[in-house]
Amino acid sequence: MRNKDGEIIETRVSNAALGVRRQPEIPPRPLHDPMGEHAIVLFDPTVDDREVEREEDERQKAQAEEEAKLKAGSKGPHKSLAEILGLNKVKKREIEKVPVVIDPRLSKILRPHQIEGVKFLYRCTTGLIVENAYGCIMADEMGLGKTLQCIALMWTLLRQSPRPGKPTIDKCIIACPSSLVRNWANELGEFLSTEPTYRGYMDHPQLSSD
Numbered sequence: 001m002r003n004k005d006g007e008i009i010e011t012r013v014s015n016a017a018l019g020v021r022r023q024p025e026i027p028p029r030p031l032h033d034p035m036g037e038h039a040i041v042l043f044d045p046t047v048d049d050r051e052v053e054r055e056e057d058e059r060q061k062a063q064a065e066e067e068a069k070l071k072a073g074s075k076g077p078h079k080s081l082a083e084i085l086g087l088n089k090v091k092k093r094e095i096e097k098v099p100v101v102i103d104p105r106l107s108k109i110l111r112p113h114q115i116e117g118v119k120f121l122y123r124c125t126t127g128l129i130v131e132n133a134y135g136c137i138m139a140d141e142m143g144l145g146k147t148l149q150c151i152a153l154m155w156t157l158l159r160q161s162p163r164p165g166k167p168t169i170d171k172c173i174i175a176c177p178s179s180l181v182r183n184w185a186n187e188l189g190e191f192l193s194t195e196p197t198y199r200g201y202m203d204h205p206q207l208s209s210d
């Protein structure tokens with residue numbers, strides 16, 4: 001296509017058929033209902049959301065890319081329907097965060113001091129207490145149920161994160177004396193019944209791996 005002076009005008013083919021319905025946007029949902037009975041919320045995006053450096057970088061990069069695309073596309077004389085309707089506008093926040101809620105099987109049985117313990121563990125290990133500091137030591141008295149609290153934390157991190165559908169961690173290693181491996185296996189089986197796949201390795205020449 002040329003203008004009245006005979007110069008070539010760059011044009012784009014949108015390939016978008018008119019009348020195509022937009023895909024419905026399903027809002028992201030947490031794995032467990034934060035309003036359910038016994039629900040224990042470890043991360044509430046309305047209260048705890050703090051954009052960490054990495055996320056901010058990602059968002060700025062995505063925004064810059066999107067803006068560059070829009071600029072490049074706006075050279076031609078024609079605007080697409082999406083542009084006219086403002087559907088191409090850069091979204092301010094790419095990822096909508098969801099609450100992280102303890103598995104109801106565990107929240108039903110956790111005792112009050114254990115709930116506080118798991119909340120503390122979660123906040124420490126996900127850097128919600130001190131920025132860029134991940135980890136903590138739990139030193140409850142004997143028999144207060146440290147194992148169950150660690151199982152609740154581990155299970156939550158393996159299954160959930162504020163990013164919908166994504167776990168916080170992929171693997172978890174329990175380093176303990178070989179005499180306690182069976183105990184961990186029993187407690188995992190007892191509190192989480194069927195689901196977890198775990199493997200116990202005993203670092204002892206006479207003991208076979210379990």
Ligand SMILES: Nc1ncnc2c1ncn2[C@@H]1O[C@H](COP(=O)(O)OP(=O)(O)OP(=O)(O)O)[C@@H](O)[C@H]1O
Nearest residue numbers: 109110111114140141142143144145146147148187
């Ligand atoms: N909320 C709970 N509901 C049912 N049983 C529980 C609960 N919390 C702990 N237990 C049980 O109480 C017992 C003691 O808990 P556990 O051994 O985990 O305590 P601990 O703090 O890890 O102890 P230790 O310091 O001796 O290692 C275990 O048999 C565990 O299954």
